[in-house]
Amino acid sequence: MNDDNDRPPSNGIDDFDEIGEDDLGTPISELFDFEIETGDEFLTGVRRRIERREMAATALDLSLVNAGQVIWSYLEMVLESLFASKNGAGGGSPNRPRSRKDS
């Protein structure tokens, strides 16, 4: 199971083979059982941070959608051009320079 056998030696300072529960001293949980008073501004801060992240994520999504549209338009153009040249229709885009093979 998960024990210390695989861990590198730590120069002695942490090496205690067997430490029983009683040797660990009394927990100080009773001193730690508290909360820090936090006002409404804490929640406002959390809200603002979440809104900022969501806006950033939306902006990223939009830019990805735009990029996707550009790539898709380009692919459409290439496919259209290939399809047209395969069908011998004069070769896709009317602006495409005619090669020797076309004539």
Next chain:
Amino acid sequence: MNRRFPKVDPNDPDEVLVEQAKNAMPGDSRAFETLVRRHKGHVKANCRSLSGSESDAEDLAQEVFVKTYFALRRFEGRSKFKTWVQRIKINHCLNFLRKKKGKSFLDIDDPVMQAEPDLRVDESATTAAEALGTQDLVQEVLETLPDTLRVPLTMCDMDGHSYQEIADSLGIGLSATKMRIKRGREEFRRRFEEREAALAEVE
């Protein structure tokens, strides 16, 4: 009255609020905010203890809840919400400490630390004349402890993590974890009593 959204009862248990927050309509963060209100005091106190920094505690605690918000849909409820938030908080605070120091905070093997583990003690702090409440005193004393003792001590005695969980989080052995907790308790008590005595003298 908000008729669009279903009712959120602030007295509902965490599990109910978590489900409501997960299924909330866009723009309805009431259930999540109720959870934040319920746990913010403890999370902030814990962030302060873990980081040893009062000024960073609010930032850290807010970020913990932001992370919680965006991860909420993946929370399957196999542990309690509080335990799950504790895990997020521990990871976030440990990362903060690592970044702050520019290296791993687990530097108990560092020769300097071995020679003088109390290097970070600000002795002048013990002469402050102001009267402090117990909570402030606890935090103040905690902040004088080195990270290597303060972090496992906080995880154990404040958050109730098991020794194995602490060992796993810190990437150290089980016996090393126990030793640090033992030393942390001893050192904390010693400094706490010293500080109390100093304050009593002033008064």
